[in-house]
Amino acid sequence: SHFHPMEPGNESRISEFLLLGLSEKPTLQPLIFGLFLSMYLITIIGNLLIILATISDSHLHTPMYFFLANLSFVDICFISTSVPKMLVNIQTQSKVITYAGCITQMYFFIAFTGLDASLLTVMAYDRYVAICLPLHYSVIMNSWLCVLLILLSWITNVLNSLLHSLIALRLSFCTPLEIPHFFCELNQVVHLACSDTFINDVMIYFSAVVLVGGPLIGILYSYYKIVSSIRSISSAQGKYKAFSTCASHLSVVSLFYCTSLGVYLSSAVIQNSQSSARASVMYTVVTPMLNPFIYSLRNKDIKRALRSFLCRKTIKGSTVLLLKKCAC
Secondary structure (H helix, E strand, O other): OOOOOOOHHHHHHOOEEEEOOOOOOHHHHHHHHHHHHHHHHHHHHHHHHHHHHHHHOHHHOOHHHHHHHHHHHHHHHHHHOOHHHHHHHHHHOOOEEEHHHHHHHHHHHHHHHHHHHHHHHHHHHHHHHHHHOHHHHHHHOOHHHHHHHHHHHHHHHHHHHHHHHHHHHOOOOOOOOEEOOOOOOHHHHHOOOOOOOHHHHHHHHHHHHHHHHHHHHHHHHHHHHHHHHHHOOOOHHHHHHHHHHHHHHHHHHHHHHHHHHHHHHHHHHOOOHHHHHHHOHHHHHHHHHHHHHHHHHOOHHHHHHHHHHHHHHHHHHHHHHHHHHHHO
């Protein structure tokens, strides 16, 4: 009853799409709901703790942790564009997403995917300056440059996302509007259209090369210079110390790019939309969830700041409870 087959001239009647999700088996829906709700809550709490620890500890008021806090904020927004709607649909046993809701979801998803790539590149540049140009680090990575890099990342990706959304609005749809995914993925939506999608396809490939491939080249170049610089350090302890400052970032970069590239390369080989949707869970849900763990487990400063923050909150809570008991 939710399908709206259309004639090419009746595109104004488009009101909704259907998100088919990860599985159409009713017996699996409670399991999927529980699993994704758990992963969503872990992601929100983990990334919020990173942000709060970074803000509360003055020792972490450095460019590296400023960028990390921004990455955690973007990861919260990134996962929030797709998972809450999926959970609502499972709970209400509905697959519907409105046309406006689909375009909005697509807009934010494109923006935050690009922001993830941009911030990982900015963090790679920060590590390059710290290891290859240590004497000039405080001069180069000043607060103005840090804010400027963040602003440029936001402006570039917001404009790119806006452009994709605007050219998607000109498409007309005249088939059953089923999206074999758990969110409105740009490529899936564009290929549902019965009008010409040449401009959309060109823009998708162009922005993928410039805003995803470009940052990857920047990251690889930064690490090439970092590895060259580390190799020139004479002591094994010095080499380990230099590399340990990059280990967390390198792990996050590998996770983000390997999962996202893996999804799109496999979807090009295996023409199975449902399999592609399941594979995309890795970079849309699992990666934002694992990022806080990677940084907190491999970083002594973050672990110390988190312990300090949580202890402070526990002591405050105990004091308030004690005062309440005394008042009684």
